Amino acid sequence: MTNMYTPLHHITLPDTVADAGIVMREDKLRGHLNLRGNPEDQAFTETVAKVLGVALPLQPNSSAEIGSTCIYWLAPNEWLLLVAAGTQDQVEADLRSALMGQHFAITDISSGQTLVNLAGAKLDELMMKSTVYDCHSSHFPVGKVVQTTFAKTGATIYKCTDGSFDLVIRRSFADYFFLWLKDASEDYGLAVI
Known part of the structure; x- marks a missing residue:
């Protein structure tokens, strides 16, 4: 059996x-x-909703979730599906089977990126110095998703219901991201859990 390691396991x-x-x-x-x-394509959207148990978000920068499945709108015809660890093969197979004969593409990109949650009392200050995108709650409500830069690298940022942010970052930038985060949060203190 293959050992699985996260980009930040060390x-x-x-x-x-x-x-x-x-x-x-x-x-x-x-x-x-x-x-x-x-x-x-109504057949496409209805089939995906039936398989996932939640409708695809169709508005720019929106999301949808049910249980451990979260869907981020990335482009007019593209979504990122975040599913529970170890279930991606089954979800992919279920979608392929249900969508057979329709025009679609699905790719497992799990090994190429990771999801990091940032929270804490100094989160607003950290976000202000990390990204040019306005992450203030008046502009970035819960459930909003944007693709932008974070610490000079690409990131998909999602506002969680508890006010924290989930960031999807590329695996190849994970070390850089952490070192930058460690330095940027030096004044506040950083805890890794």
Whole structure:
């Protein structure tokens, strides 16, 4: 059996501060599937909704979720499906089977990226110095998704119901992301859980 490692599996902070202003948690080994299809094709959207149990978000920068499945709108005909760790093969197979004969594409991109959650009392300050996108709650409501830069690397940012942010980052930038985050949160303290 193959050993699975997350992009940040080696990260440790021996001097983690108990009252850290920033808390980082990697959502380990979550499944990432890229889905493409025609949102105007009712058969496509209804079939996907039936398989996933939730309708595709069709508005720009929106999302939908049910249980451990979260869907991010990426483009007019593209979505990122985040599913529970280890379920991506079955979800992909179910979608392929249900959509057979229709025009669509689905790709497992789990090994190429990871999902990191950022939270904490100093999160607003960190976001202001990390991205040019306005992440203030008046402009970035719960459930909104944007693709932008974070610490000079590409990221998909999602606002969670608890006010924290989920960031999807490429595996190849994970070390850089963490080192940048560690430096940027030096004034606040950083806890990795």
